[in-house]
Amino acid sequence: MQGSRAQRRAAGKRHHAGRIVSSLIAVGAAVCVGFGAGSYVASSANTQTAAAADSTAATTASSATQTSASASQSSSDSNVVKLAASSSDSSSDMSVTDVAKSAMSSVVSITNVIKYQQNGYSMFGSGDTGEAEEAASGSGVIIYQDDDEIWIVTNHHVVEDAESLSVQFVDGTxxxxxxxxxxxxADIALLSVKKSDLSSDTLSAISVATFGDSDAVEVGNQVVAIGNALGYGQSVTTGIISAKDRDLESSDGSTMTGLLQTDAAINPGNSGG
Incomplete structure:
Protein backbone atom coordinates (compact mmCIF):
# COMPACT_ATOMS: atom_id res chain seq x y z
CA MET A 1 0.00 0.00 0.00
CA GLN A 2 2.88 2.35 0.73
CA GLY A 3 3.92 2.40 -2.93
CA SER A 4 0.47 3.07 -4.31
CA ARG A 5 -0.15 5.86 -1.81
CA ALA A 6 3.17 7.48 -2.58
CA GLN A 7 2.32 7.55 -6.28
CA ARG A 8 -1.02 9.16 -5.54
CA ARG A 9 0.23 11.71 -3.05
CA ALA A 10 -0.46 15.29 -4.05
CA ALA A 11 2.48 17.37 -2.90
CA GLY A 12 1.62 20.36 -0.81
CA LYS A 13 -2.09 19.53 -0.78
CA ARG A 14 -4.02 21.91 1.49
CA HIS A 15 -7.60 22.83 2.25
CA HIS A 16 -8.78 25.78 4.27
CA ALA A 17 -12.12 26.37 5.94
CA GLY A 18 -11.98 29.88 7.31
CA ARG A 19 -10.34 31.50 10.28
CA ILE A 20 -11.36 28.83 12.77
CA VAL A 21 -9.50 26.18 10.77
CA SER A 22 -6.40 28.34 10.43
CA SER A 23 -6.44 29.12 14.13
CA LEU A 24 -6.90 25.52 15.20
CA ILE A 25 -4.21 24.25 12.85
CA ALA A 26 -1.88 26.87 14.31
CA VAL A 27 -2.70 25.55 17.78
CA GLY A 28 -2.24 21.98 16.55
CA ALA A 29 1.16 22.83 15.13
CA ALA A 30 2.18 24.32 18.46
CA VAL A 31 1.08 21.44 20.67
CA CYS A 32 1.52 18.50 18.31
CA VAL A 33 5.16 18.89 17.28
CA GLY A 34 6.48 15.44 16.50
CA PHE A 35 3.21 13.69 15.71
CA GLY A 36 4.57 12.73 12.30
CA ALA A 37 7.11 10.32 13.69
CA GLY A 38 4.47 7.67 14.22
CA SER A 39 2.82 5.58 11.53
CA TYR A 40 -0.50 3.96 10.73
CA VAL A 41 -2.08 0.58 10.11
CA ALA A 42 -3.36 -0.35 6.65
CA SER A 43 -5.58 -3.33 5.90
CA SER A 44 -7.61 -4.72 2.99
CA ALA A 45 -10.25 -7.45 2.74
CA ASN A 46 -7.65 -10.20 2.70
CA THR A 47 -4.59 -8.71 4.44
CA GLN A 48 -3.74 -6.81 7.58
CA THR A 49 -0.37 -5.20 8.18
CA ALA A 50 0.81 -4.35 11.68
CA ALA A 51 4.54 -3.72 12.05
CA ALA A 52 5.90 -2.36 15.32
CA ALA A 53 7.67 1.00 15.09
CA ASP A 54 11.02 1.73 16.73
CA SER A 55 10.36 2.37 20.39
CA THR A 56 12.77 5.30 20.34
CA ALA A 57 10.94 7.12 17.54
CA ALA A 58 10.99 10.87 17.91
CA THR A 59 7.46 11.70 18.92
CA THR A 60 5.36 13.50 21.45
CA ALA A 61 2.40 11.95 23.23
CA SER A 62 -0.76 12.99 24.99
CA SER A 63 0.17 14.03 28.56
CA ALA A 64 3.84 13.67 27.66
CA THR A 65 5.13 15.94 30.39
CA GLN A 66 4.75 16.48 34.10
CA THR A 67 3.44 19.98 33.48
CA SER A 68 -0.16 20.78 32.74
CA ALA A 69 -2.12 23.40 30.87
CA SER A 70 -5.64 24.64 30.67
CA ALA A 71 -7.47 25.03 27.37
CA SER A 72 -10.02 27.79 27.17
CA GLN A 73 -12.40 28.72 24.39
CA SER A 74 -12.54 32.24 23.01
CA SER A 75 -15.92 33.85 22.68
CA SER A 76 -14.75 35.91 19.73
CA ASP A 77 -15.94 35.25 16.19
CA SER A 78 -12.61 33.62 15.30
CA ASN A 79 -13.15 30.91 17.93
CA VAL A 80 -9.44 30.78 18.66
CA VAL A 81 -8.42 28.17 21.20
CA LYS A 82 -6.22 29.71 23.89
CA LEU A 83 -3.75 27.41 25.59
CA ALA A 84 -2.64 28.87 28.90
CA ALA A 85 0.38 26.91 30.07
CA SER A 86 0.75 26.50 33.80
CA SER A 87 3.00 24.53 36.10
CA SER A 88 1.41 22.10 38.50
CA ASP A 89 3.21 20.49 41.42
CA SER A 90 0.45 17.90 41.71
CA SER A 91 1.15 16.62 38.19
CA SER A 92 4.37 14.99 39.42
CA ASP A 93 2.27 12.82 41.72
CA MET A 94 0.13 11.41 38.90
CA SER A 95 0.62 7.73 38.16
CA VAL A 96 0.36 6.27 34.66
CA THR A 97 -3.11 5.08 35.63
CA ASP A 98 -4.09 8.61 36.67
CA VAL A 99 -2.81 10.08 33.40
CA ALA A 100 -4.59 7.43 31.33
CA LYS A 101 -7.89 8.01 33.13
CA SER A 102 -7.54 11.76 32.68
CA ALA A 103 -6.49 11.80 29.01
CA MET A 104 -8.22 8.78 27.47
CA SER A 105 -11.50 10.63 26.97
CA SER A 106 -9.71 13.17 24.74
CA VAL A 107 -8.11 10.62 22.41
CA VAL A 108 -9.96 9.12 19.44
CA SER A 109 -9.35 6.38 16.89
CA ILE A 110 -9.53 7.39 13.22
CA THR A 111 -10.32 5.13 10.27
CA ASN A 112 -9.48 6.37 6.78
CA VAL A 113 -10.99 4.43 3.85
CA ILE A 114 -8.86 4.88 0.73
CA LYS A 115 -9.73 3.90 -2.82
CA TYR A 116 -6.93 3.08 -5.23
CA GLN A 117 -6.44 1.59 -8.68
CA GLN A 118 -4.97 -1.91 -8.86
CA ASN A 119 -2.40 -2.25 -11.63
CA GLY A 120 -3.09 -5.95 -12.24
CA TYR A 121 0.52 -7.06 -11.91
CA SER A 122 2.39 -8.84 -9.16
CA MET A 123 5.44 -11.08 -8.71
CA PHE A 124 3.22 -13.99 -9.76
CA GLY A 125 2.11 -12.39 -13.03
CA SER A 126 -1.18 -10.80 -13.99
CA GLY A 127 -3.73 -10.18 -11.29
CA ASP A 128 -6.88 -8.26 -10.55
CA THR A 129 -7.39 -4.81 -12.00
CA GLY A 130 -9.84 -2.08 -11.14
CA GLU A 131 -10.66 -0.08 -8.06
CA ALA A 132 -10.04 -1.45 -4.57
CA GLU A 133 -10.30 -0.16 -1.00
CA GLU A 134 -7.95 -0.18 1.95
CA ALA A 135 -8.45 1.12 5.47
CA ALA A 136 -5.78 3.07 7.35
CA SER A 137 -5.99 3.61 11.09
CA GLY A 138 -4.60 6.36 13.25
CA SER A 139 -5.33 8.47 16.30
CA GLY A 140 -6.47 12.00 17.06
CA VAL A 141 -6.91 14.41 19.96
CA ILE A 142 -10.00 16.48 20.77
CA ILE A 143 -8.77 20.07 21.05
CA TYR A 144 -11.98 22.11 20.93
CA GLN A 145 -15.74 21.95 20.85
CA ASP A 146 -18.39 24.51 20.04
CA ASP A 147 -22.16 24.36 19.99
CA ASP A 148 -22.26 22.28 16.82
CA GLU A 149 -19.04 20.32 16.37
CA ILE A 150 -16.19 18.45 18.01
CA TRP A 151 -12.78 19.47 16.61
CA ILE A 152 -9.96 16.92 16.39
CA VAL A 153 -6.31 17.37 15.43
CA THR A 154 -4.32 14.52 13.87
CA ASN A 155 -1.53 13.93 11.36
CA HIS A 156 -1.93 14.78 7.71
CA HIS A 157 -0.62 11.35 6.72
CA VAL A 158 -3.37 9.67 8.78
CA VAL A 159 -6.13 11.24 6.66
CA GLU A 160 -4.29 11.57 3.35
CA ASP A 161 -6.21 10.51 0.19
CA ALA A 162 -9.32 9.78 2.26
CA GLU A 163 -12.45 8.60 0.50
CA SER A 164 -14.24 8.64 3.86
CA LEU A 165 -13.27 9.23 7.49
CA SER A 166 -14.77 7.97 10.73
CA VAL A 167 -13.88 8.59 14.35
CA GLN A 168 -14.35 6.27 17.32
CA PHE A 169 -14.63 7.86 20.76
CA VAL A 170 -13.66 6.51 24.17
CA ASP A 171 -17.07 4.88 24.72
CA GLY A 172 -16.79 2.89 21.47
CA THR A 173 -19.23 5.07 19.53
CA ALA A 186 3.57 20.43 9.05
CA ASP A 187 1.91 16.97 8.88
CA ILE A 188 -1.16 18.41 10.61
CA ALA A 189 -4.85 17.91 9.80
CA LEU A 190 -8.07 19.08 11.40
CA LEU A 191 -11.29 17.05 11.52
CA SER A 192 -14.74 17.78 12.87
CA VAL A 193 -17.64 15.62 13.99
CA LYS A 194 -21.18 16.96 14.24
CA LYS A 195 -22.56 16.87 17.76
CA SER A 196 -25.95 16.02 16.31
CA ASP A 197 -24.48 12.65 15.27
CA LEU A 198 -23.54 11.81 18.88
CA SER A 199 -25.69 10.71 21.79
CA SER A 200 -25.81 12.61 25.06
CA ASP A 201 -23.96 9.71 26.70
CA THR A 202 -21.07 10.03 24.23
CA LEU A 203 -20.94 13.80 24.64
CA SER A 204 -20.70 13.29 28.39
CA ALA A 205 -17.94 10.70 28.02
CA ILE A 206 -15.56 12.80 25.91
CA SER A 207 -13.52 15.85 26.88
CA VAL A 208 -11.23 18.48 25.38
CA ALA A 209 -7.55 17.71 25.93
CA THR A 210 -5.41 19.64 28.37
CA PHE A 211 -1.95 20.34 26.97
CA GLY A 212 1.39 20.72 28.70
CA ASP A 213 4.16 23.22 27.98
CA SER A 214 6.67 21.55 25.65
CA ASP A 215 9.28 24.21 26.51
CA ALA A 216 9.23 22.96 30.10
CA VAL A 217 9.99 19.34 29.17
CA GLU A 218 13.22 17.94 30.57
CA VAL A 219 15.16 14.84 29.59
CA GLY A 220 14.06 12.09 31.97
CA ASN A 221 10.46 13.30 32.35
CA GLN A 222 7.94 10.48 32.25
CA VAL A 223 5.95 9.96 29.05
CA VAL A 224 2.54 8.34 28.68
CA ALA A 225 1.58 7.57 25.07
CA ILE A 226 -2.09 6.93 24.29
CA GLY A 227 -3.33 5.95 20.85
CA ASN A 228 -4.94 3.48 18.48
CA ALA A 229 -1.96 1.11 18.42
CA LEU A 230 -2.07 -1.46 15.60
CA GLY A 231 -5.63 -0.35 14.86
CA TYR A 232 -7.00 -2.35 17.80
CA GLY A 233 -8.32 0.63 19.76
CA GLN A 234 -6.96 2.70 22.62
CA SER A 235 -3.85 1.48 24.41
CA VAL A 236 -1.30 2.99 26.78
CA THR A 237 2.50 2.74 26.86
CA THR A 238 5.00 4.60 29.02
CA GLY A 239 8.64 5.66 29.04
CA ILE A 240 10.75 8.79 29.44
CA ILE A 241 11.89 11.77 27.39
CA SER A 242 15.16 10.50 25.92
CA ALA A 243 16.23 13.68 24.10
CA LYS A 244 14.96 17.07 22.92
CA ASP A 245 15.15 19.08 19.70
CA ARG A 246 15.65 16.12 17.39
CA ASP A 247 15.41 16.46 13.60
CA LEU A 248 13.82 13.71 11.54
CA GLU A 249 13.82 13.29 7.76
CA SER A 250 10.62 11.69 6.48
CA SER A 251 10.27 9.33 3.54
CA ASP A 252 9.28 12.17 1.19
CA GLY A 253 12.50 14.05 1.91
CA SER A 254 11.04 16.73 4.17
CA THR A 255 12.57 17.37 7.58
CA MET A 256 10.71 17.84 10.85
CA THR A 257 12.56 19.76 13.55
CA GLY A 258 12.24 20.34 17.28
CA LEU A 259 11.02 16.82 18.03
CA LEU A 260 11.02 15.06 21.37
CA GLN A 261 12.53 11.56 21.49
CA THR A 262 11.03 8.93 23.79
CA ASP A 263 11.60 5.28 24.55
CA ALA A 264 7.86 4.73 25.09
CA ALA A 265 6.64 2.08 22.66
CA ILE A 266 5.11 3.82 19.62
CA ASN A 267 3.29 1.45 17.29
CA PRO A 268 1.60 1.77 13.89
CA GLY A 269 -1.73 3.44 14.57
CA ASN A 270 -0.38 5.78 17.27
CA SER A 271 0.04 8.65 14.79
CA GLY A 272 -1.97 11.67 15.83
CA GLY A 273 -2.45 10.55 19.45
Whole structure:
Protein backbone atom coordinates (compact mmCIF):
# COMPACT_ATOMS: atom_id res chain seq x y z
CA MET A 1 0.00 0.00 0.00
CA GLN A 2 2.88 2.35 0.73
CA GLY A 3 3.92 2.40 -2.93
CA SER A 4 0.47 3.07 -4.31
CA ARG A 5 -0.15 5.86 -1.81
CA ALA A 6 3.17 7.48 -2.58
CA GLN A 7 2.32 7.55 -6.28
CA ARG A 8 -1.02 9.16 -5.54
CA ARG A 9 0.23 11.71 -3.05
CA ALA A 10 -0.46 15.29 -4.05
CA ALA A 11 2.48 17.37 -2.90
CA GLY A 12 1.62 20.36 -0.81
CA LYS A 13 -2.09 19.53 -0.78
CA ARG A 14 -4.02 21.91 1.49
CA HIS A 15 -7.60 22.83 2.25
CA HIS A 16 -8.78 25.78 4.27
CA ALA A 17 -12.12 26.37 5.94
CA GLY A 18 -11.98 29.88 7.31
CA ARG A 19 -10.34 31.50 10.28
CA ILE A 20 -11.36 28.83 12.77
CA VAL A 21 -9.50 26.18 10.77
CA SER A 22 -6.40 28.34 10.43
CA SER A 23 -6.44 29.12 14.13
CA LEU A 24 -6.90 25.52 15.20
CA ILE A 25 -4.21 24.25 12.85
CA ALA A 26 -1.88 26.87 14.31
CA VAL A 27 -2.70 25.55 17.78
CA GLY A 28 -2.24 21.98 16.55
CA ALA A 29 1.16 22.83 15.13
CA ALA A 30 2.18 24.32 18.46
CA VAL A 31 1.08 21.44 20.67
CA CYS A 32 1.52 18.50 18.31
CA VAL A 33 5.16 18.89 17.28
CA GLY A 34 6.48 15.44 16.50
CA PHE A 35 3.21 13.69 15.71
CA GLY A 36 4.57 12.73 12.30
CA ALA A 37 7.11 10.32 13.69
CA GLY A 38 4.47 7.67 14.22
CA SER A 39 2.82 5.58 11.53
CA TYR A 40 -0.50 3.96 10.73
CA VAL A 41 -2.08 0.58 10.11
CA ALA A 42 -3.36 -0.35 6.65
CA SER A 43 -5.58 -3.33 5.90
CA SER A 44 -7.61 -4.72 2.99
CA ALA A 45 -10.25 -7.45 2.74
CA ASN A 46 -7.65 -10.20 2.70
CA THR A 47 -4.59 -8.71 4.44
CA GLN A 48 -3.74 -6.81 7.58
CA THR A 49 -0.37 -5.20 8.18
CA ALA A 50 0.81 -4.35 11.68
CA ALA A 51 4.54 -3.72 12.05
CA ALA A 52 5.90 -2.36 15.32
CA ALA A 53 7.67 1.00 15.09
CA ASP A 54 11.02 1.73 16.73
CA SER A 55 10.36 2.37 20.39
CA THR A 56 12.77 5.30 20.34
CA ALA A 57 10.94 7.12 17.54
CA ALA A 58 10.99 10.87 17.91
CA THR A 59 7.46 11.70 18.92
CA THR A 60 5.36 13.50 21.45
CA ALA A 61 2.40 11.95 23.23
CA SER A 62 -0.76 12.99 24.99
CA SER A 63 0.17 14.03 28.56
CA ALA A 64 3.84 13.67 27.66
CA THR A 65 5.13 15.94 30.39
CA GLN A 66 4.75 16.48 34.10
CA THR A 67 3.44 19.98 33.48
CA SER A 68 -0.16 20.78 32.74
CA ALA A 69 -2.12 23.40 30.87
CA SER A 70 -5.64 24.64 30.67
CA ALA A 71 -7.47 25.03 27.37
CA SER A 72 -10.02 27.79 27.17
CA GLN A 73 -12.40 28.72 24.39
CA SER A 74 -12.54 32.24 23.01
CA SER A 75 -15.92 33.85 22.68
CA SER A 76 -14.75 35.91 19.73
CA ASP A 77 -15.94 35.25 16.19
CA SER A 78 -12.61 33.62 15.30
CA ASN A 79 -13.15 30.91 17.93
CA VAL A 80 -9.44 30.78 18.66
CA VAL A 81 -8.42 28.17 21.20
CA LYS A 82 -6.22 29.71 23.89
CA LEU A 83 -3.75 27.41 25.59
CA ALA A 84 -2.64 28.87 28.90
CA ALA A 85 0.38 26.91 30.07
CA SER A 86 0.75 26.50 33.80
CA SER A 87 3.00 24.53 36.10
CA SER A 88 1.41 22.10 38.50
CA ASP A 89 3.21 20.49 41.42
CA SER A 90 0.45 17.90 41.71
CA SER A 91 1.15 16.62 38.19
CA SER A 92 4.37 14.99 39.42
CA ASP A 93 2.27 12.82 41.72
CA MET A 94 0.13 11.41 38.90
CA SER A 95 0.62 7.73 38.16
CA VAL A 96 0.36 6.27 34.66
CA THR A 97 -3.11 5.08 35.63
CA ASP A 98 -4.09 8.61 36.67
CA VAL A 99 -2.81 10.08 33.40
CA ALA A 100 -4.59 7.43 31.33
CA LYS A 101 -7.89 8.01 33.13
CA SER A 102 -7.54 11.76 32.68
CA ALA A 103 -6.49 11.80 29.01
CA MET A 104 -8.22 8.78 27.47
CA SER A 105 -11.50 10.63 26.97
CA SER A 106 -9.71 13.17 24.74
CA VAL A 107 -8.11 10.62 22.41
CA VAL A 108 -9.96 9.12 19.44
CA SER A 109 -9.35 6.38 16.89
CA ILE A 110 -9.53 7.39 13.22
CA THR A 111 -10.32 5.13 10.27
CA ASN A 112 -9.48 6.37 6.78
CA VAL A 113 -10.99 4.43 3.85
CA ILE A 114 -8.86 4.88 0.73
CA LYS A 115 -9.73 3.90 -2.82
CA TYR A 116 -6.93 3.08 -5.23
CA GLN A 117 -6.44 1.59 -8.68
CA GLN A 118 -4.97 -1.91 -8.86
CA ASN A 119 -2.40 -2.25 -11.63
CA GLY A 120 -3.09 -5.95 -12.24
CA TYR A 121 0.52 -7.06 -11.91
CA SER A 122 2.39 -8.84 -9.16
CA MET A 123 5.44 -11.08 -8.71
CA PHE A 124 3.22 -13.99 -9.76
CA GLY A 125 2.11 -12.39 -13.03
CA SER A 126 -1.18 -10.80 -13.99
CA GLY A 127 -3.73 -10.18 -11.29
CA ASP A 128 -6.88 -8.26 -10.55
CA THR A 129 -7.39 -4.81 -12.00
CA GLY A 130 -9.84 -2.08 -11.14
CA GLU A 131 -10.66 -0.08 -8.06
CA ALA A 132 -10.04 -1.45 -4.57
CA GLU A 133 -10.30 -0.16 -1.00
CA GLU A 134 -7.95 -0.18 1.95
CA ALA A 135 -8.45 1.12 5.47
CA ALA A 136 -5.78 3.07 7.35
CA SER A 137 -5.99 3.61 11.09
CA GLY A 138 -4.60 6.36 13.25
CA SER A 139 -5.33 8.47 16.30
CA GLY A 140 -6.47 12.00 17.06
CA VAL A 141 -6.91 14.41 19.96
CA ILE A 142 -10.00 16.48 20.77
CA ILE A 143 -8.77 20.07 21.05
CA TYR A 144 -11.98 22.11 20.93
CA GLN A 145 -15.74 21.95 20.85
CA ASP A 146 -18.39 24.51 20.04
CA ASP A 147 -22.16 24.36 19.99
CA ASP A 148 -22.26 22.28 16.82
CA GLU A 149 -19.04 20.32 16.37
CA ILE A 150 -16.19 18.45 18.01
CA TRP A 151 -12.78 19.47 16.61
CA ILE A 152 -9.96 16.92 16.39
CA VAL A 153 -6.31 17.37 15.43
CA THR A 154 -4.32 14.52 13.87
CA ASN A 155 -1.53 13.93 11.36
CA HIS A 156 -1.93 14.78 7.71
CA HIS A 157 -0.62 11.35 6.72
CA VAL A 158 -3.37 9.67 8.78
CA VAL A 159 -6.13 11.24 6.66
CA GLU A 160 -4.29 11.57 3.35
CA ASP A 161 -6.21 10.51 0.19
CA ALA A 162 -9.32 9.78 2.26
CA GLU A 163 -12.45 8.60 0.50
CA SER A 164 -14.24 8.64 3.86
CA LEU A 165 -13.27 9.23 7.49
CA SER A 166 -14.77 7.97 10.73
CA VAL A 167 -13.88 8.59 14.35
CA GLN A 168 -14.35 6.27 17.32
CA PHE A 169 -14.63 7.86 20.76
CA VAL A 170 -13.66 6.51 24.17
CA ASP A 171 -17.07 4.88 24.72
CA GLY A 172 -16.79 2.89 21.47
CA THR A 173 -19.23 5.07 19.53
CA UNK A 174 -18.27 5.87 15.93
CA UNK A 175 -19.32 8.79 13.75
CA UNK A 176 -18.45 10.19 10.33
CA UNK A 177 -15.84 12.95 10.32
CA UNK A 178 -15.19 15.83 7.93
CA UNK A 179 -11.75 17.05 6.90
CA UNK A 180 -11.66 20.78 7.66
CA UNK A 181 -8.05 21.61 6.95
CA UNK A 182 -4.66 20.05 6.37
CA UNK A 183 -1.04 21.08 5.99
CA UNK A 184 1.20 18.40 4.53
CA UNK A 185 4.40 20.33 5.34
CA ALA A 186 3.57 20.43 9.05
CA ASP A 187 1.91 16.97 8.88
CA ILE A 188 -1.16 18.41 10.61
CA ALA A 189 -4.85 17.91 9.80
CA LEU A 190 -8.07 19.08 11.40
CA LEU A 191 -11.29 17.05 11.52
CA SER A 192 -14.74 17.78 12.87
CA VAL A 193 -17.64 15.62 13.99
CA LYS A 194 -21.18 16.96 14.24
CA LYS A 195 -22.56 16.87 17.76
CA SER A 196 -25.95 16.02 16.31
CA ASP A 197 -24.48 12.65 15.27
CA LEU A 198 -23.54 11.81 18.88
CA SER A 199 -25.69 10.71 21.79
CA SER A 200 -25.81 12.61 25.06
CA ASP A 201 -23.96 9.71 26.70
CA THR A 202 -21.07 10.03 24.23
CA LEU A 203 -20.94 13.80 24.64
CA SER A 204 -20.70 13.29 28.39
CA ALA A 205 -17.94 10.70 28.02
CA ILE A 206 -15.56 12.80 25.91
CA SER A 207 -13.52 15.85 26.88
CA VAL A 208 -11.23 18.48 25.38
CA ALA A 209 -7.55 17.71 25.93
CA THR A 210 -5.41 19.64 28.37
CA PHE A 211 -1.95 20.34 26.97
CA GLY A 212 1.39 20.72 28.70
CA ASP A 213 4.16 23.22 27.98
CA SER A 214 6.67 21.55 25.65
CA ASP A 215 9.28 24.21 26.51
CA ALA A 216 9.23 22.96 30.10
CA VAL A 217 9.99 19.34 29.17
CA GLU A 218 13.22 17.94 30.57
CA VAL A 219 15.16 14.84 29.59
CA GLY A 220 14.06 12.09 31.97
CA ASN A 221 10.46 13.30 32.35
CA GLN A 222 7.94 10.48 32.25
CA VAL A 223 5.95 9.96 29.05
CA VAL A 224 2.54 8.34 28.68
CA ALA A 225 1.58 7.57 25.07
CA ILE A 226 -2.09 6.93 24.29
CA GLY A 227 -3.33 5.95 20.85
CA ASN A 228 -4.94 3.48 18.48
CA ALA A 229 -1.96 1.11 18.42
CA LEU A 230 -2.07 -1.46 15.60
CA GLY A 231 -5.63 -0.35 14.86
CA TYR A 232 -7.00 -2.35 17.80
CA GLY A 233 -8.32 0.63 19.76
CA GLN A 234 -6.96 2.70 22.62
CA SER A 235 -3.85 1.48 24.41
CA VAL A 236 -1.30 2.99 26.78
CA THR A 237 2.50 2.74 26.86
CA THR A 238 5.00 4.60 29.02
CA GLY A 239 8.64 5.66 29.04
CA ILE A 240 10.75 8.79 29.44
CA ILE A 241 11.89 11.77 27.39
CA SER A 242 15.16 10.50 25.92
CA ALA A 243 16.23 13.68 24.10
CA LYS A 244 14.96 17.07 22.92
CA ASP A 245 15.15 19.08 19.70
CA ARG A 246 15.65 16.12 17.39
CA ASP A 247 15.41 16.46 13.60
CA LEU A 248 13.82 13.71 11.54
CA GLU A 249 13.82 13.29 7.76
CA SER A 250 10.62 11.69 6.48
CA SER A 251 10.27 9.33 3.54
CA ASP A 252 9.28 12.17 1.19
CA GLY A 253 12.50 14.05 1.91
CA SER A 254 11.04 16.73 4.17
CA THR A 255 12.57 17.37 7.58
CA MET A 256 10.71 17.84 10.85
CA THR A 257 12.56 19.76 13.55
CA GLY A 258 12.24 20.34 17.28
CA LEU A 259 11.02 16.82 18.03
CA LEU A 260 11.02 15.06 21.37
CA GLN A 261 12.53 11.56 21.49
CA THR A 262 11.03 8.93 23.79
CA ASP A 263 11.60 5.28 24.55
CA ALA A 264 7.86 4.73 25.09
CA ALA A 265 6.64 2.08 22.66
CA ILE A 266 5.11 3.82 19.62
CA ASN A 267 3.29 1.45 17.29
CA PRO A 268 1.60 1.77 13.89
CA GLY A 269 -1.73 3.44 14.57
CA ASN A 270 -0.38 5.78 17.27
CA SER A 271 0.04 8.65 14.79
CA GLY A 272 -1.97 11.67 15.83
CA GLY A 273 -2.45 10.55 19.45
Missing amino acids: SADASLKGEDSD
